[in-house]
Amino acid sequence: MADLSIDVVAKEAGVHRSTVSRAFSRPEAVKAETREHIMRVAEKLGYTMSPLAQALRRKTSTFVPLIVPDITNPFFAELAKTMTEAAGERGYQLMLCVTNGDEVQTAGYLTAMQSLYAPFGIIAPSTRVDIDALMQFDFGQRLVVIDRVDHQAGVPTVTVDSRRGIELAFEHLRSLGHRRIGYVSGISGTHTAQDRMDAYHDLAEGEPIVLDSGADTEAGERAAAHFAAMADRPTAIIAANDMVAFGVISALASRGFRVPEDVSVVGFDGLALGARFNPALTTVRQPIADMGSIAIELAEKKAADGSAGHIVLQPELLVRSSTAGPRT
Amino acid sequence: MADLSIDVVAKEAGVHRSTVSRAFSRPEAVKAETREHIMRVAEKLGYTMSPLAQALRRKTSTFVPLIVPDITNPFFAELAKTMTEAAGERGYQLMLCVTNGDEVQTAGYLTAMQSLYAPFGIIAPSTRVDIDALMQFDFGQRLVVIDRVDHQAGVPTVTVDSRRGIELAFEHLRSLGHRRIGYVSGISGTHTAQDRMDAYHDLAEGEPIVLDSGADTEAGERAAAHFAAMADRPTAIIAANDMVAFGVISALASRGFRVPEDVSVVGFDGLALGARFNPALTTVRQPIADMGSIAIELAEKKAADGSAGHIVLQPELLVRSSTAGPRT
């Protein structure tokens, strides 16, 4: 148990430390026989290499930060979950950094990861974080951005096709017979929120009906109030994201509107939680797991050849119980 | 930008590295004048100490692992959120480790944190992880356990008073006029799940009515089916936790039962998400934020004097819209 270092293993195995080091990190440089012997000794002693010492000398570690504004938001939670896995498979250790959308905190994480010799990082930015500002940092050059497009900069990005997602929602709703289809916006400021909104405007036939969901905490209260006050209400609503959809449905219900009987609602994100909602939420699913592993691949690619890829994934429709034909 | 080390600063400031080191980590040991000069130079160069090198030499770092089975579960997400903050305030860097309830993964994290010289760790165990097994690890001795009691071992713990929580739920429901109050169990195996269940049995007047919520993914389907099939149904249900409550309400709704009109439901956890549920969930709130900071304090205390504290926090009732008087 007591302090196992590479020297202990080396002595026990009767070789020099450098040989032990090579046995672990460059196996092919050591004679098979020697290597196996070393590994056996290491195993017996319960030895593992110190990532700290390795990182210090190599000037590169396996720590990969995932920077998110709010882990309490299930979208980020699911992202974190799938990314830990994806990172683990590739030999990285994901470090979750929660910023609360604060620039100062974000900056702090960036310099911290820099000094931990993180090879790269993944960031799912909130509204208030300005990517360009982040690029000021040395470490900013090694970031991959999730769920936000920023083609002008040399920053790799992964997003899903918002327009197609909204289109899927429209198709579904129209096929059910809906004609007046409203939209509840999310927090404005993010590119995706903007993209989805734009897509809605483009695809809405006739006059668009936009309800503002208000700030995050109100969670749809305002949209529901707006809805209730309308004379000619839409028969279906597309929400900017699942959390907003939850809030809206809840607020609508407290005003006596039933979903989907009185109004259909479709969300956007495809959170697992949606399946447990009342009613189970029909939603446009983002391939969150794919986004995670692709982000890592893009980061590795950029590290290798400096290229900044921009991947756009396709969403898919998840039909559950929050949509039905319009009231006749 | 280029490689800033303590030696660079030392040379620039015209002193020896050890003086720079002291200026940072033991300011009182350096003459004020010298110290200020060094700090000024460091500032100018934009120098910060390498946490890696520090940890390596000191044999103690500021990385603190928070080990949770599933970050997708909002309870753990909220815990993670508040703990990052609490940890940050105290100068620690929280590392989120997601185990999926897998013993092997957990073990991996433990040895990893050991070799990162983490001073201690916080674990919110899932069913399948056996604390005693964890104690086998060197690092196991430095863990604080959240939401699970285990008084026999010398392991610090933080929990909330499950019994009192269930009692609050009962009081609320009874004051609304409910007499037949059922219970939907969570995943069995955790201590808290057991405690809540026991408390329910103790406090149920008359015959206890227990519905099994089934495995995690089914999320209350089974309980709802059970409920529907009953001849003499309870008028209110206490759920083992909020997620179960969500699942049950959703499943109940899909069978045509309305909450709270047909049956009242109260959850347990106090998730922020509950406020957006349909209907907004009445629930027993756990002081999650407190749990986080107390866990850290307990860990520090144990490191200091070896004592293993056991803190039990008091829950509180959050009345929202999922409860009402029974059908008359």
Add this chain to the structure above:
DNA sequence: TCGGTTGCTGAGATCGGTTGCATTCACCAT
């Protein structure tokens, strides 16, 4: 004036690995 403190700083070993270079040795062609 001198031994004894006290306060501050420098020297250098050390933490646990990595890596370029030197060394050793077997093997092969000449």
Add this chain to the structure above:
DNA sequence: ATGGTGAATGCAACCGATCTCAGCAACCGA
């Protein structure tokens, strides 16, 4: 027998800090 080659390993400097120990100057009382 000689020199060349390549594989396997040892040697030692190095990554960026910490920390013990020693040195040095200033100051104190006798």
